[in-house]
Amino acid sequence: MGEPIYITIVEDIKQQINYGTLKPGDMISSENLLCDMYKVSRMTVRKSLTVLATEGYIYSVPGKGNFVKEPNQDKYILYFNEMDSIEGSIEETQLLDVNIIKPNLETIFNLQIPKSKRVVVVRRLMYIDEVPVAYDIKYIPYYRGMPIVEKEIHYATFPEIVAKKKSLFAIKKELTIKVQKSNEDITNNLKLNNNDWVMTIEQKLLDELNQPIGWGVTYFLGEYFQLQAVSSFIDKSNNIY
Amino acid sequence: MGEPIYITIVEDIKQQINYGTLKPGDMISSENLLCDMYKVSRMTVRKSLTVLATEGYIYSVPGKGNFVKEPNQDKYILYFNEMDSIEGSIEETQLLDVNIIKPNLETIFNLQIPKSKRVVVVRRLMYIDEVPVAYDIKYIPYYRGMPIVEKEIHYATFPEIVAKKKSLFAIKKELTIKVQKSNEDITNNLKLNNNDWVMTIEQKLLDELNQPIGWGVTYFLGEYFQLQAVSSFIDKSNNIY
DNA sequence: TAGTGGTCTAGACCACTAG
DNA sequence: TAGTGGTCTAGACCACTAT
Numbered sequence: 001m002g003e004p005i006y007i008t009i010v011e012d013i014k015q016q017i018n019y020g021t022l023k024p025g026d027m028i029s030s031e032n033l034l035c036d037m038y039k040v041s042r043m044t045v046r047k048s049l050t051v052l053a054t055e056g057y058i059y060s061v062p063g064k065g066n067f068v069k070e071p072n073q074d075k076y077i078l079y080f081n082e083m084d085s086i087e088g089s090i091e092e093t094q095l096l097d098v099n100i101i102k103p104n105l106e107t108i109f110n111l112q113i114p115k116s117k118r119v120v121v122v123r124r125l126m127y128i129d130e131v132p133v134a135y136d137i138k139y140i141p142y143y144r145g146m147p148i149v150e151k152e153i154h155y156a157t158f159p160e161i162v163a164k165k166k167s168l169f170a171i172k173k174e175l176t177i178k179v180q181k182s183n184e185d186i187t188n189n190l191k192l193n194n195n196d197w198v199m200t201i202e203q204k205l206l207d208e209l210n211q212p213i214g215w216g217v218t219y220f221l222g223e224y225f226q227l228q229a230v231s232s233f234i235d236k237s238n239n240i241y
Numbered sequence: 242m243g244e245p246i247y248i249t250i251v252e253d254i255k256q257q258i259n260y261g262t263l264k265p266g267d268m269i270s271s272e273n274l275l276c277d278m279y280k281v282s283r284m285t286v287r288k289s290l291t292v293l294a295t296e297g298y299i300y301s302v303p304g305k306g307n308f309v310k311e312p313n314q315d316k317y318i319l320y321f322n323e324m325d326s327i328e329g330s331i332e333e334t335q336l337l338d339v340n341i342i343k344p345n346l347e348t349i350f351n352l353q354i355p356k357s358k359r360v361v362v363v364r365r366l367m368y369i370d371e372v373p374v375a376y377d378i379k380y381i382p383y384y385r386g387m388p389i390v391e392k393e394i395h396y397a398t399f400p401e402i403v404a405k406k407k408s409l410f411a412i413k414k415e416l417t418i419k420v421q422k423s424n425e426d427i428t429n430n431l432k433l434n435n436n437d438w439v440m441t442i443e444q445k446l447l448d449e450l451n452q453p454i455g456w457g458v459t460y461f462l463g464e465y466f467q468l469q470a471v472s473s474f475i476d477k478s479n480n481i482y
Numbered sequence: 483t484a485g486t487g488g489t490c491t492a493g494a495c496c497a498c499t500a501g
Numbered sequence: 502t503a504g505t506g507g508t509c510t511a512g513a514c515c516a517c518t519a520t
Contacts (some may be wrong), residue, residue, distance in 0.1 A: 272487065
């Protein structure tokens, strides 16, 4: 035993939900009733309900009660990192070049910058068994005094490159995953046949004000690419209603 | 104002973390010190720390203190559902057939069943603008008395098909995302050219004891397929150390 | 031994909902 | 008006860590 009371309550209620005794939409016993049932104080009951809420099992409606939530079946946790989300992990990374360019329309759009603003472009090639398996291009708005140190960029992931000063906590990221026919640039770098398909992962980095601070694309050889995701009921906002 | 005190404390500390005043590994002020600083009771301070912990900002070590966590940069939230994770959404679903078969090796492995066990196979085709854009095969262990009602299967997602009786909360899911060259079966159903590539999403459904209760693959035409994911610091286990 | 976090109590006042 | 959840207090005892 030794298990805290509040955990016991959590597991009791979870079981009722998992086995269908309590169904989505059902109201669970009121906090005062649970206090009586378990002979505990209200704060202890509320601790249990908080756990259930953050794990996505219930939500509460002030003045009414706590209710079983409709599980979000479509929500998954995905782990991705362009440096090791590949089968067998990258063995070698080649820094092709680092340039400062005038952005094209796509880059202007994705970085939300004026067209006069210069952009740093970093291009890398990743190898497994001497075979190029991924081709990576990143765009970062250039600012004066920006340190462009090749050694640092060589092995770094995107957030590490961009967030020299900012806390990594402040960075939001958006991924877009798709397949596309390779263009000439990709074909040359990944040594493909024309019209071969590549897995494409687009990364957009945003700061705390949702301003883009970096944009990049990684093209993966299909044979070497795979992502895993697992279901998740966790819910950031505890008080959805 | 009207904002609860504990939210104020949460945001104060978040800001210190976001702006780098507090760095990963740093210990934050002790609970008693925070009580003094904000002139509140310990339970209020602890409520704030609980929020910060579930949002992945801090972790606590009993007897020592609360510490700023190293943000997990590689964690994303992904939304997927084979029925509408496609650009423009599926307009029509065609149920090709429902069969009861002897499982092949792959199916035996994925469903963890004896080879004598029969398996229900459901095959569907999804259309947009009369074009087949996805080909979907699902395998479910057959049990006596299983209702195989075509109408129900027609538009249902995988968990809905499998979990007739179980609470959907009890189901865990694993996704595998990859690209592969299409085989003859896929080529025929999606009207592809030989050696075209398809986006492949494998779904495995597990019950509360991690026993497989369903396995399926959906093949998507690359042109029509795209997934989005956003970064997440949320952490289910509040007490990682 | 002093300090830390983990659990828990028995109250309190508030805003909201419902009959 | 009675019941609900949301916030908050001022204590308590415990196990653990450090010195």
